[in-house]
Amino acid sequence: MIAILAGKASAGRDIARIVGADKKHDGYMSGNGYLVTWASGHLLTPASPDDYGMTHIGTDDMPFIPEKFKLVPRRNKSNKQPDSNAVRQLRIIKNVIKRCRSIIAATEPDEDGELLFRNIYHYFRCRKPFKRLWINSLTDEDIQDGFIKLKDGKAFDNIYLAASTRIQADWMIATNASRALCITSGIGNDSLGRLQTPVLAIICQRYPEHIHFVAKPYWQIKLQVEKEGTPLFFTCNEQFSDKSTAERIFDKLKTITEATVSKVEQTEIKEEPPLLYNLTELQKDANIRFGFTAGETLDIARQLYEKKLITFPKTSGGYISNKQFKNIYSLLDIFLSNSLFAASIIRLKQINLNSHCVNSRKIKNHPAILITGKKNIPMDENEEKIYNLIAGRMLEAFSPCCIKESVDVEVNCNGFVFSISGVEVKNKGWKEIYHWNDNNSMADRGNNNPDILKRFKEGESIKINSYNLIRYITKAKPLLTEAALLDAMDDVLDLAHKYN
Incomplete structure (x- = not known):
């Protein structure tokens, strides 16, 4: 018999x-040489x-670091007693493992899933x-393919060690640093954390910058x-x-x-579409568009x-493999009924798809988030919003570049340089998906008509009608929004250098 341990019952x-394995039992299923249970x-x-x-634990006992970290059954938050459901399922898993000669770890394919299995093991x-x-979705096709390509469990030792080290670091900070702070401050509910304290620091650094900011005037001549x-x-170009x-x-x-016109410069701007979603980028956009945390x-x-x-949504990369790319055209057909x-x-079906997000070498543990192709599965309103966000990003990622023409003109007036810019979208490309308003997104480049600006000639003298001092x-x-905070956490190394 072979035991299979999944992360969830579903x-x-x-x-x-x-x-x-089609025979149902209490906490597991059996059949065809398998016992399938879940955590x-x-x-x-x-x-x-x-x-x-x-x-x-007093200050004299700190830092308290166990020689060997122990695990215990999950406890109830109310009375700190062992959770009876956890104890019962652990007993079932122990019995399943005893009856089998080998095990297949089928928990979630990430650090948490690996930790869950190894802790029980x-x-x-x-x-x-x-x-x-190790599969990328829960579709039948991916599960079947995953069983054909089962991987050696030891190949995931480093993922387990990373997760285990993280949990132990959390424990040591909570046990020692938080208690030391409580003793020092005299307040019993002070808390420090490996993640919460740096995040709080980012928020607290921005807050005084915002509330103590002193607005200063400056002047520009037009x-x-x-x-x-x-x-x-x-x-x-000079501010005063x-x-x-x-x-x-x-x-x-x-x-x-x-x-006197001193420069007329025309530039073609190619804006590549964004990469496919990873979890952080999805969270940022969902916060901006829908206010989701x-x-x-x-x-x-x-x-x-x-x-x-x-x-699988818990991915950090925006790339997919060549094999996945070959299936994109068939996935696109799903959206033909979506207004x-x-x-x-x-x-898109009339052109070659943009392949800038196709790079197997840049995939870490998981490729970017994609739809699977499953249809006619009910979704609630919020699920539909996130699903459409992922679908829309897919269409953007595989669309052509957005092509713009930029014209910059500079004139010299008594030694001072004055400039003007204009941008025109020649081909919206990926920005056609959500009908991006390019006048707003390129406001810093000016919304003057490039065709007019192109008619200036270097060395030409032009008449000045008026001046304004503004x-x-x-x-x-x-102040930081949740989307901005996620951005800051992505660039935490830069922040550390900045504030040190």
């Missing part, structure tokens, strides 16, 4: 159906200091050989000319923080009636994954 039942979440948890005989002091089912009847406003200096230069320039987005993505509608994307699908105010950095 996944376990799907796997049991695929391998032919239903983390059944084991790191032992508390009490379990090590350290009921009261070591808790029972098991020495039986095990293989790893001049107005006409080209073929079109009024155009050039902005001085001193009002009297700005007024003095402004008064001097007002007497000058002509400027990172936790809510992860929960919704998990539900879609368990419904077999999307691939949001039908027109885009028709366009006062601006510097603005504080905004």
Whole structure:
């Protein structure tokens, strides 16, 4: 017999159906030479200091680091007693493992899933050989393919060690640093954490920058000319923080009636589409568009994954393999009945798909998030929002580049350089999917007509109709949104260098 340990009962039942284990029992299924059981979440948890005989830890006992970390059955939060459901399922798993000669680890294909399996394996002091089912979705096709390509369990030792080390670090910080802070402050509920403390620090660093920000005025000079009847406003490249200096230069320039064109530069801009979603990028966009928290987005993505509608969501990369890319055209057909994307699908099926996100070498543990191709599975409103977000990103990622033409013109007026820019979208490409408003997204480049700007010639003298001196105010950095906080956490190394 071969034991299979899944992470959740729903996944376990799907796997049991695929391998032919169709007889139901309490907490497991059997048949065709397999016993399939499941963990239903983390059944084991790191032992508390009490379990090590350290009921009261004072400053003299710190740092308290166990010689060997212990695991105990999950406990109820209310009374700290062992959870009866966890104890019962552990007993079932122990019995299943005893009856089998080998094991297949079929928990979630990530650090947490690997930790869940290894903790149970070591808790029972098991020495039986095990293989790893490492799949990208819960579709029948992926499960079947995964069983054909079972991997050596030892190949995932480093993933387990990374997860185990993380949990032990969390435990040591909570046991020592948090208690030390409580003793020092005299407040009993102070808490430090490996993740929560750095995140709180990022928020706290931005907060005083925002509330103590002192707005400062600055001035810029603009001049107005006409080209073929079109009024155009050039902005001085120099900003003036001193009002009297700005007024003095402004008064001097007002007497000058002509400027000389010093540069006319035309540039083609190619904007590659974004990569496919990883979890963080999905969480950021869901926060911006729908106001979902990172936790809510992860929960919704998990539900879609368990419904077999999307691939594994807890991925850090935006790339897919060549094998997956070959199936993209068939996946696109699913959206022909979706009014949001039908027109885009028709366009995409007539061209070669953009393959910039296809690179097997850049895939870490999992490829980017994709839809699976399953249809007619009910979704609630929030699930549909996240599903369409993932689908839309797929269409963007495989669409052509957005092509723009930028024209920059500079004029010299008494030694001061004034400039103007204009951008025109020649081919919307991937920005056609969500009908991006390019005038807004390129506001910093100006929305002047490039065709007019191209008619300036270097060395040409142009008549100045008027000047304006405009006062601006510097603005504080905004407080962090959850999307901005996720961005900051992505760039945490840069932040560490900045504040050190």
